[in-house]
Amino acid sequence: MGETQRKISSGQIRFMSPERGVLQLATNAVLNAIWDLWAKAEDKPLWRLVADMTPEELVKTMDFRYVSDVLTPEQALEMLKKQANTKAGRIQLALQNQAVPAYNTSAGWLGHSDDKVRELLQSATKQGFRHFKLKAGLGVEADRKRLGFVREVVGDEGVLMVDVNQLWDVDEAIEYMKQLADLKLWFIEEPTSPDDILGHAKIRAALKPYGIGVATGEHINNRVMFKQLLQAEALDAVQLDACRLASVNEILTVLLMSAKFGVPVVPHSGGAGMVELCSHISTIDFAVVSGKKSILEYTDHLHEAFEAPAAITPQGYHVTPTVPGYSCDVREAQFAEFECPNGSFWSSTRGQTMLGDPWRGVPGEQTS
Numbered sequence: 136m137g138e139t140q141r142k143i144s145s146g147q148i149r150f151m152s153p154e155r156g157v158l159q160l161a162t163n164a165v166l167n168a169i170w171d172l173w174a175k176a177e178d179k180p181l182w183r184l185v186a187d188m189t190p191e192e193l194v195k196t197m198d199f200r201y202v203s204d205v206l207t208p209e210q211a212l213e214m215l216k217k218q219a220n221t222k223a224g225r226i227q228l229a230l231q232n233q234a235v236p237a238y239n240t241s242a243g244w245l246g247h248s249d250d251k252v253r254e255l256l257q258s259a260t261k262q263g264f265r266h267f268k269l270k271a272g273l274g275v276e277a278d279r280k281r282l283g284f285v286r287e288v289v290g291d292e293g294v295l296m297v298d299v300n301q302l303w304d305v306d307e308a309i310e311y312m313k314q315l316a317d318l319k320l321w322f323i324e325e326p327t328s329p330d331d332i333l334g335h336a337k338i339r340a341a342l343k344p345y346g347i348g349v350a351t352g353e354h355i356n357n358r359v360m361f362k363q364l365l366q367a368e369a370l371d372a373v374q375l376d377a378c379r380l381a382s383v384n385e386i387l388t389v390l391l392m393s394a395k396f397g398v399p400v401v402p403h404s405g406g407a408g409m410v411e412l413c414s415h416i417s418t419i420d421f422a423v424v425s426g427k428k429s430i431l432e433y434t435d436h437l438h439e440a441f442e443a444p445a446a447i448t449p450q451g452y453h454v455t456p457t458v459p460g461y462s463c464d465v466r467e468a469q470f471a472e473f474e475c476p477n478g479s480f481w482s483s484t485r486g487q488t489m490l491g492d493p494w495r496g497v498p499g500e501q502t503s
Contacts, residue, residue: 154359164378169382171461174460180456180460180462182414182415182418190215190216196383197385198388202358206362210395214395233450235418235421235428240434242256243267252288257288265292265293267294268295269297269298270297270300271315272303278315282295282297295320296350297320301327308327309337312326312347313345316345324372325354329354338369339369348371350401352373358385371398373399376403376409377403378409383416390424394424400416400417408437408440408463410438411444413431415456431453440466441464442466476490
């Protein structure tokens with residue numbers, strides 16, 4: 136599989152845009168399909184396919200080009216062998232749906248009234264959630280009021296994170312977040328341009344005395360940028376995206392680099408099918424790579440489109456995937472409804488509106 140990844144992304148095509156942009160997305164799609172088929176052929180969910188591999192087999196699937204100054208194949212093998220000694224116990228926890236705690240974002244959208252936020256937070260707490268992420272950036276006073284209200288609802292035991300979707304320049308982010316320090320936030324997500332590695336490092340260094348961390352990664356296309364973010368000590372949470380990196384091959388490399396630097400991986404899973412995919416990735420990280428529990432976003436919509444939809448337990452954990460494959464099979468009925476332009480959806484009022492402007496009628500997509 137490692138050689139397959141290199142063949143797909145090498146040659147003259149690299150001169151168009153090496154390991155980034157639409158070419159990297161296409162590489163991801165092809166490799167995701169191969170991993171899905173491989174897992175189905177072995178009659179295993181993808182996470183278990185990976186968990187059942189030997190360390191030597193796993194290393195062969197990975198690409199160490201351009202990151203060997205941080206992680207060599209020999210180092211990766213040593214790390215995987217060390218975790219293999221206790222892997223069986225973690226696999227059992229995964230089978231008992233105790234591998235991946237979930238965090239909630241449904242209460243965090245900017246358009247909700249205070250009453251709606253309270254209702255959603257109370258509901259989420261009853262479902263076992265203890266971590267909550269909210270959109271921010273409305274202005275310091277507005278954010279203080281909103282986050283203060285949320286802190287009252289979830290109590291001191293609730294863990295709060297905020298996301299501004301690349302809103303600020305570097306110094307602006309620092310000054311803004313300092314004014315929210317007393318609200319005890321775990322991290323600020325995407326405070327500035329996702330390409331600004333040194334900017335993220337500066338923000339993290341400035342906010343560390345205030346107890347606020349920095350998270351980013353959902354828009355990063357390759358392992359090299361993650362390597363540099365880790366080298367620069369710019370991250371408190373690695374938010375890799377299962378559809379932007381070169382599938383499991385490159386994700387494994389990023390998981391191992393993150394483990395080496397001691398930074399938890401909190402995959403980006405906001406979008407159709409993302410929770411389904413990332414349930415596998417977070418389980419792999421826990422069972423095979425880091426041996427530590429992190430958290431993974433759970434959104435309570437869009438799962439109905441999939442044959443093996445994601446779900447959470449009453450204790451607030453992700454249900455570990457059990458169906459063979461990568462949990463990415465879309466239900467046949469969805470094609471009849473949404474295939475553009477002939478599906479039934481596109482003749483509806485909302486569908487007609489979206490044909491003219493694809494962003495209209497998609498709540499939250501502008502700031503997801």
